[in-house]
Amino acid sequence: MTEKIAGGRRWPLLLALLPLILGLAVYGQLWRGWAAQFETTLAGWFPGQAPIVSGFPYRLETELAGVSLAHDGEVDVRMTAERLRLNRGPWRPELTVAQGEGLVLAAALPGLSPRITAPAGTASLKLSRDPRGQTRLARLSIVLPGASGSVGLASEGPSFQADNLELHAREIEPAGTPAANDPSLPPRGQLVIGAQGLRIGAGAAISLAGEANVRGAAPLRAWRAWAGTGSVDLAISGRDATGELFALAASLVPVGSGLRLAGTVRTVCPISVQAALAGIVPPAEQRLRAPVQLAIESLLPAGDAVALRGMPADLATRPRRGQLPACPRLR
Structure with missing residues (x-):
């Protein structure tokens, strides 16, 4: 009699768990389908790799070794x-997160060939x-802690190191067709x-903030196709613990095989900025009380051939901030 009662109690419990069991089975099939799609995507991104995705049930994850990704062209x-x-x-198939070790990022385009390495x-x-x-x-x-590399101008110089380097890129879809008389490009x-x-x-160590549109x-x-009408608007500033050292506002325009x-x-x-562009050691310089604005022009790649014009003739007599640290060496 006791066995019959126990058996009768099991059936309601099994019936109560049945929707959960069926739900897990259905989710498992769906997860396997998502994992297969992710494996196909990764195999397309990294030819020669055979990714196997794990992470059930909360994520899709894989680990690859000896990874190489390249886009060849102009x-x-x-x-x-x-x-x-x-x-x-x-x-969320639209969002992929990656953690890497032994990283090398490089690009080659007319006028520039930047290269960045980072341990992780x-x-x-x-x-x-x-x-x-x-x-x-x-x-x-x-995000690249401990990054180093070069901008890739003529003769590969100058090199750089950074405690932390961040790069954020996005593609922009123009809101609409620009008017025929609109001189600005979308x-x-x-x-x-x-x-x-x-x-x-x-x-010396400085902080850098830049934007290229x-x-x-x-x-x-x-x-x-882009270079015929294309341009890049640059806004780059550098500062140390005391304040802003320089702010560049410029444009890059494709010209022949350069920029x-x-x-x-x-x-x-x-004087420190001029010395940095020329690749020489600057003399001692105290910060100006009021910044000056200089014109800059160059054809990249051009190594150290950067034209800097507009240096004031009375620069030596202009007020200085003697109570602040001297200008740091920028290169």
């Missing part, structure tokens, strides 16, 4: 990593689709740069 972009861990949420770093990649169904870069954020993309403890060559009649997907840089530099340390 603009070459390359990334290598000794080890790379990638993951995304089961319901993190990144998040968010993609979206426009009304025409094309995939667009909604956001790419990269925005196509943006790159935001932040660096702490940045040392250029043998220069890409404009053009054509999207920045094929260099030749033409033209704009202005506002600075309280004009």
